[in-house]
Amino acid sequence: MDIKQLRFLVALDETRHFGQAAARCHVTQPTLSMRLRGLEDELGLHLVTRSQRFEGFTPEGERILAWARSLLAAQDGLYAEAASCRGQLVGSLRLGVVPLAGFNPMQLVTLFAERHPSLHFQLFALSSDQILERLNRNQLDLGISYLERLDQAHFASLPLGETRMGLLHDRRHFRFPGASVTWEALATLPLGMLSSGMHFRQSIDHALRSRGLNPAPKLETDAVHHLLQGISAGLCCAVMPLDSGLGESADHLTLTPIDDASTLAPLGLILRLDAPRSVLGEACFAEAEAMLCAVHMPD
Incomplete structure (x- = not known):
């Protein structure tokens, strides 16, 4: 063998x-x-x-x-540990990110790349359950996911802040007069949504139901780029994270804040605690914590 x-x-x-x-x-x-x-x-x-x-x-x-x-994780960990003993971080950092995270993972990737030029990066778009499962199976080094019901005995977490929501729309097809939009006004629009079961979708459904609103989605998909295609075609508008940068992704797109709108749980950076520990994940988690404290990011 x-x-x-x-x-x-x-x-x-x-x-x-x-x-x-x-x-x-x-x-x-x-x-x-x-x-x-x-x-x-x-x-x-x-x-x-x-x-x-x-x-x-x-x-x-x-x-x-x-x-x-x-065994493969142990081998990768052995090489990473040896490099760490030499003062280096080498290998591939595997990062799982939930769809429509209200935090740009490139902030962290850029930080790690600048400090450790030998590192390579693999990013995976996954559900919150998939991220925890892959962390448990040593298929990821770190995850960016929601902290709701996170088992603190098996995972360390670093809060990345509340994910606030806005309505992404194409100005060629939809226009709104105010600086923000209400849930009641949003419920009258043709909406594009992520598939049910995803945390971001659950937060939207909760906000609507709590106000007695139950609009039927015009478009449902598990892929963010399909939502963007539907928005650009004028088929729908979609609720998106305000800090996603999607409002600047095209000249004709606008991300308008929604009144009193945030996800049900805060977003966080997650590291598996159980052995064997990921040397890359552990080192990068510590650097992310130092960076976030230095820039006084919201918790």
């Missing part, structure tokens, strides 16, 4: 496709399949359900996959 076989196994889980897993690992598909069969022979277990395509992992495969992730 070698570490590459474990990387092949994890890549197959993340892509759910033999060809894509092989491309990610920079090998041919026959090579990847042969090495995985070699791992199965060595362990005496059937790990992958195959036909003409990938169909999933066997129960035994799921258990071995969990060990593979732990």
Whole structure:
């Protein structure tokens, strides 16, 4: 057994496709399949359900996959720890961010990149539940997510402030006379919304229901760029974070504040506490804390 076989196994889980897993690992598909069969022979277990395509992992495969992730995380942690002992941070910092976060993650990425030129960055748009799950499985080093119901025994958190909301609209199709808009006025508009179940959508639904309002969305999607396309086409308006920068993303877009509008829970930077700890995550978390304290960001 070698570490590459474990990387092949994890890549197959993340892509759910033999060809894509092989491309990610920079090998041919026959090579990847042969090495995985070699791992199965060595362990005496059937790990992958195959036909003409990938169909999933066997129960035994799921258990071995969990060990593979732990071993790969330990290897990555070993190299990162050695570099840290030399006063360096190297490798890839994996950061999960909830959709429509009211905090620009590039503030942190830019800080880390300036201080540690050898670092690379991987950003993933994920739900709050997915971020916690991937932190638990060592698939992320840090997360930017909502702090509601966060288990403080297993995660450290750094509040990034309240996410205030505004209405993003295209001035070519919609115009509002005041400096802000009320929820009551917003409920009469064709609205584009993220899919139900996402925290940002839940905050919008709560604000509307608490005022006795129940508008039917004109457009629902799990992708922010689809909302932006709908807004630019004049199909809808959409509630967005005020500090997202989306109001400056195009000349014809405007982000108008909504009266008394913020998400149900504050946003925060999250670090897993359980061993094995991410050296990169730990170091960057500490630097983020120092930066946020220095600029007196809201808590």
